[in-house]
Amino acid sequence: MKVVIIDCATAGVSGDKLLAAAVNAGGSELKLKVEEATNSIVGERAFSFEDAEQNGLRGLRVAHSLQGRRYEGDLVEAVRSASSKVGLGRWGFGTATLAAELIMEAEREVHGGDKLHELGEMDTVVDIVGTLKVLEGLGLEDAEFFTTPLRVGTGYIKGGHGILPIPAPATLQIVRRAGMPILLSSENYEYTTPTGAALLAALTYGKTTRPPAFRVRGVGVGIGTLKLDVPNITRIIIGESGGFSDKVCVLESNLDDVGGEILGWLSERLKGVAEDVSFIPIFMKKSRPGFTVRVVVRPEMKDKAVEVIMKETGTLGVKVLECERVKADREFAEETVKIGNSEYKIRVKRSRTASRVKPEFDDLKRIAVNEGRPLREVMEEVIRQVREKYQEERS
Numbered sequence: 419m420k421v422v423i424i425d426c427a428t429a430g431v432s433g434d435k436l437l438a439a440a441v442n443a444g445g446s447e448l449k450l451k452v453e454e455a456t457n458s459i460v461g462e463r464a465f466s467f468e469d470a471e472q473n474g475l476r477g478l479r480v481a482h483s484l485q486g487r488r489y490e491g492d493l494v495e496a497v498r499s500a501s502s503k504v505g506l507g508r509w510g511f512g513t514a515t516l517a518a519e520l521i522m523e524a525e526r527e528v529h530g531g532d533k534l535h536e537l538g539e540m541d542t543v544v545d546i547v548g549t550l551k552v553l554e555g556l557g558l559e560d561a562e563f564f565t566t567p568l569r570v571g572t573g574y575i576k577g578g579h580g581i582l583p584i585p586a587p588a589t590l591q592i593v594r595r596a597g598m599p600i601l602l603s604s605e606n607y608e609y610t611t612p613t614g615a616a617l618l619a620a621l622t623y624g625k626t627t628r629p630p631a632f633r634v635r636g637v638g639v640g641i642g643t644l645k646l647d648v649p650n651i652t653r654i655i656i657g658e659s660g661g662f663s664d665k666v667c668v669l670e671s672n673l674d675d676v677g678g679e680i681l682g683w684l685s686e687r688l689k690g691v692a693e694d695v696s697f698i699p700i701f702m703k704k705s706r707p708g709f710t711v712r713v714v715v716r717p718e719m720k721d722k723a724v725e726v727i728m729k730e731t732g733t734l735g736v737k738v739l740e741c742e743r744v745k746a747d748r749e750f751a752e753e754t755v756k757i758g759n760s761e762y763k764i765r766v767k768r769s770r771t772a773s774r775v776k777p778e779f780d781d782l783k784r785i786a787v788n789e790g791r792p793l794r795e796v797m798e799e800v801i802r803q804v805r806e807k808y809q810e811e812r813s
Contacts, residue, residue, distance in 0.1 A: 421629045422564065425653035426567070428569065430569040430571075430609030430611075430652070431615065431618055431652045432611040435480075439477070440640070442638035442640060443637060456548045458503060459543065460544065464482055468481045473649040475639055475641075476639065485539070488539055489540050489543050497514050498511070511689065514690075517620040521616045523591075524587075527591055528587035542613050557749065559750055565625065568598060570601070570602060570610045571605050571607040571608055584606065585600075589611065597623075598615070605647065623716065625718070630659045632658055633658050633659070634657050637653065640652045664743055666714055666716060669727065671736045672702060673731055674707070675732075683730060688713060694712075696712045697712075711731070752766075763781075775804050775805060777804070
């Protein structure tokens with residue numbers, strides 16, 4: 419099981435520092451892929467990463483020429499559009515959407531409207547979507563994310579809304595909602611931004627409990643633009659541990675007056691909130707056919723998921739069961755397979771204990787479309803090739 423620690427205790431977290439830290443953990447090949455993906459969002463070569471150093475610490479810094487460039491529509495739609503453009507998987511798409519929603523909800527609560535100023539610029543979209551693209555590239559879709567307490571400054575900052583206190587009101591709203599602990603610093607500097615706080619909340623939702631013992635497999639350092647009294651960095655620590663258990667909530671509601679279209683939409687609305695969504699056919703009173711909606715969520719996402727279920731289905735009640743979940747030792751890997759006359763890179767979820775492999779569905783679908791072959795045949799061939807490779811490695 420992979421474990422990710424996002425270290426924000428030194429100089430907080432911003433979207434660009436978190437993105438740079440993730441890229442730094444992935445190496446030069448991933449760096450080039452992410453630069454290509456992020457530039458496809460803006461339609462030009464306006465975004466890159468440069469080597470940087472602060473206080474003797476080496477890392478990466480984001481460099482771009484997007485100042486003043488604004489996206490069309492609202493932030494959530496812009497993030498969804500960019501996520502589709504760069505090919506984010508289900509986890510990345512849902513997590514990026516959740517981060518954008520957290521920003522919009524915070525802005526509405528503290529400023530009373532949807533108009534974004536600094537957060538309405540294109541770099542906000544790139545920071546959110548780019549970070550999730552990197553994390554998927556690192557195979558961290560199934561990792562457990564944790565955060566340290568995040569440093570925030572004091573004083574004030576001048577922005578589109580005029581002079582605002584530090585921490586920014588939107589940042590505080592996100593931090594409060596996610597239950598993330600903060601470290602208050604006396605410096606007049608915005609250590610933690612709304613974008614950084616939203617990404618952190620979407621990935622960890624304030625999980626600061628001590629992770630199980632793990633071996634460090636990678637470290638990434640993202641460096642900010644300003645020189646501060648402390649190293650202006652955010653770090654990502656990637657580790658690996660054996661399988662372990664965690665706590666989840668299972669939400670259930672029985673419905674006999676909701677059609678398939680609504681259930682499909684409910685599944686979409688729960689992206690980034692739920693770990694798993696299923697619909698089970700049942701018979702209810704007077705032999706009426708219906709469905710049990712079963713949703714698995716982390717405890718910190720329970721209230722959000724219940725709100726979505728009630729709002730979208732009109733149900734009058736949701737059962738909540740608190741459970742222990744035991745996870746197998748598994749990992750994501752990128753493999754190369756040959757289908758027809760072409761080679762394809764695919765992402766594979768691999769269980770070490772059960773010798774089971776599961777290819778990423780979006781990759782299978784892409785191959786099936788390109789080759790004009792049934793999805794089932796592609797899936798069987800991919801699994802056969804990957805299993806043969808793993809068997810050769812073991813022997």
